[in-house]
Amino acid sequence: MGVFSIFPSRASVAAGEVDALYTFLLVVGGAMTAIIFASVFFFAVRYRRKSPNDPAPKAIHGSLPLEIAWTVIPFLVMLVMFAWGTKLYFQNYTPPLHDTLDIYITGKQWMWKVQYPTGQREINELHVPTGSSVKLILASEDVIHSFFVPALRLKHDVVPGSYQTFWFEPKEPGRYHIFCAEYCGTGHSDMGGWMTVMTPADYENWLAGGANGGSMVELGGKLFQQYGCVTCHVTDHEGRCPSLLNVFGRPVVLDDGRTVMADEAYVRESILNPNAKVVKGYKHDIMPVFEGQISEEGLLQLIVYVKSLSPPTASPAKPAASAAKRSSK
Numbered sequence: 001m002g003v004f005s006i007f008p009s010r011a012s013v014a015a016g017e018v019d020a021l022y023t024f025l026l027v028v029g030g031a032m033t034a035i036i037f038a039s040v041f042f043f044a045v046r047y048r049r050k051s052p053n054d055p056a057p058k059a060i061h062g063s064l065p066l067e068i069a070w071t072v073i074p075f076l077v078m079l080v081m082f083a084w085g086t087k088l089y090f091q092n093y094t095p096p097l098h099d100t101l102d103i104y105i106t107g108k109q110w111m112w113k114v115q116y117p118t119g120q121r122e123i124n125e126l127h128v129p130t131g132s133s134v135k136l137i138l139a140s141e142d143v144i145h146s147f148f149v150p151a152l153r154l155k156h157d158v159v160p161g162s163y164q165t166f167w168f169e170p171k172e173p174g175r176y177h178i179f180c181a182e183y184c185g186t187g188h189s190d191m192g193g194w195m196t197v198m199t200p201a202d203y204e205n206w207l208a209g210g211a212n213g214g215s216m217v218e219l220g221g222k223l224f225q226q227y228g229c230v231t232c233h234v235t236d237h238e239g240r241c242p243s244l245l246n247v248f249g250r251p252v253v254l255d256d257g258r259t260v261m262a263d264e265a266y267v268r269e270s271i272l273n274p275n276a277k278v279v280k281g282y283k284h285d286i287m288p289v290f291e292g293q294i295s296e297e298g299l300l301q302l303i304v305y306v307k308s309l310s311p312p313t314a315s316p317a318k319p320a321a322s323a324a325k326r327s328s329k
């Protein structure tokens, strides 16, 4: 700190790409402004009325090639901005399908609560290793917040009732500010924290340090018993309820003919409001509505549990122990 810098430090691979686009916008915007102002002054001086008896200047009629040129060239430059911006947007807000390190963040007045799949929990602190694809799944317990880390050049509104995700690849170890960027009540300005980027080795040490309540899969598994999900989804053998094995991350056919992706938002909705999307071949109104009964953090644990029942086939690196246990029963 202390050294003046035009851009905040860059914590991720994509941050540099965002800055490159930003520089492009500044340079193009600056050049356009300079050209327009220089022309205004040049013409004002060059064609000024030099003496009171100068005749009125002769009107000049337009030139078609000139007009086409100054319409089409800026248009093409704007298209570059559009295409470049769209590419970066989709790149940053579309997490890879596999091998992500998923971290669950719940915003509430006025703090960020962070849960790791391995069971660690923190408030206003986020720890991530370099070289991995970190996917954040953001939820809100009350009002709209916005998760903002300037060093990532990423910001996402966190809207109650749904999940928002983005991802990044941490690059530079260090500590970076987290903010809430959406006015959310009197404590809004205190709602922030720190993201710590660590080397993979330091991160392993940090992980070994402190999960006391069990991993998210274990906690989710407990809730799965506690709320009776298990009685329908595992022990019911009459075929009234779908098996949750290998549901996550795959397309689901619904009874109205639509096909949806079983992502976090889908599982969340299936729990809170099961009748919104009913799986093809199953009945409405069998699964109870859990709206208002499970906390946001509990929901996330349930989702991680459901996720663990769908081990990624592509990467044998991370075995989902509980899924293996269940399918062998």
Ligand SMILES: [Cu+2]
Residues within 6 Å of the ligand: 107, 110, 144, 145, 146, 180, 181, 182, 183, 184, 188, 191
């Ligand atoms: Cu907030």
